[in-house]
Amino acid sequence: MxxxxxxxxxxxxxxxxxxxxxxxxxxxxxxxxxxxxxxxxxxxxxGMDYRIAADDVLRIQVYHEPGLSLEDAQVTAAGMVRMPLVGDVPVAGLSAGEASDVIAGRLGDRYLVSPQVTVFVKKAVSxxxxxxxxxxxxxxxxxxxxxxxxxxxxxxxxxxxxxxxxxxxxxxxxxxxxxxxxxxxxxxxxxxxxxxxxxxxxxxxxxxxxxxxxxxxxxxxxxxxxxxxxxxxxxx
CATH class of the missing domain: 3.10.560.10 (Outer membrane lipoprotein wza domain like)
Incomplete structure (x- = not known):
């Protein structure tokens, strides 16, 4: 057979x-x-943007801030990604563009002036x-x-x-x-x-x-x- x-x-x-x-x-x-x-x-x-899910791996780039950028940021089971300075940021269910805006908003609240953030989905594990x-x-x-x-x-x-x-x-x-x-x-x-x-x-x-x-x-x-x-x- x-x-x-x-x-x-x-x-x-x-x-x-x-x-x-x-x-x-x-x-x-x-x-x-x-x-x-x-x-x-x-x-x-x-088409529709991919929606980030738990266990996905992201590349997060903060323009002119290499110390705040992450190459392999894994989304937790709770749908969070842990960022320097601001801690856990909820990203599950968001598109890459929406996640960029949320992270930029967190950084801009207290630490940076008009931060530019770009999020890429490196691995859609889940x-x-x-x-x-x-x-x-x-x-x-x-x-x-x-x-x-x-x-x-x-x-x-x-x-x-x-x-x-x-x-x-x-x-x-x-x-x-x-x-x-x-x-x-x-x-x-x-x-x-x-x-x-x-x-x-x-x-x-x-x-x-x-x-x-x-x-x-x-x-x-x-x-x-x-x-x-x-x-x-x-x-x-």
């Missing part, structure tokens, strides 16, 4: 084994078309997606801005020759529930369908062309209780 198919089979079987399923349905029953985009919306045409299944290099990948499904699959070096581009499933957890939706990547590539937006924490499973997969029924509904994937056969 082709190695990526074996890897996906084991992954999906392991996920299912850890969760008790009350009912199962075939992957073909996952929402498609408009119903899929209702769960995983298309990415907006206008913002990652999982791409697995029939892709050339499955794994975890950082999300540093707006990301569509086509680009997400490309980060894993693209689909293998055994991939079914019509069976690309996006699994998302939100508000304590998990949901899945299936997309036709070939149609998206041709511009015949919108490119859904991929968010940090999403899991993308590129289905094999000849392996049937089942999902827990709870995963396919909103809200859902649990989720599971099981490979039924080797697809031969």
């Amino acid at each position: 082709y190695e990526p198919t074996v890897r996906m089979t084991r992954l999906l079987t392991g996920l299912a084994a850890s969760i008790a399923l009350s009912a199962c349905t075939t992957v073909e029953d996952a929402p498609k078309g408009d119903a899929a985009y209702a769960i995983i919306p298309a990415a907006p045409a206008v 913002r990652r997606i999982t791409v697995d299944g029939e892709v050339r290099e499955p794994g975890l990948f950082p999300v540093e801005g707006r990301l569509g499904l086509v680009q997400a699959v490309a980060m894993a070096k693209g689909p293998t020759r055994l991939a079914s581009l019509k069976q690309v499933v996006v699994v998302r957890q939100a508000d304590g529930a998990r949901a899945a939706a299936m997309f036709d990547l070939s149609s998206i590539r041709r511009g015949e369908a919108p490119d859904p937006e991929i968010l940090p924490g999403d899991m993308i499973l590129v289905g094999p062309s000849r392996v049937k997969t089942i999902l827990g029924a709870g995963l396919l509904a909103l809200p859902a209780i649990g989720a599971g994937f099981i490979a039924l056969d080797g697809g031969r």
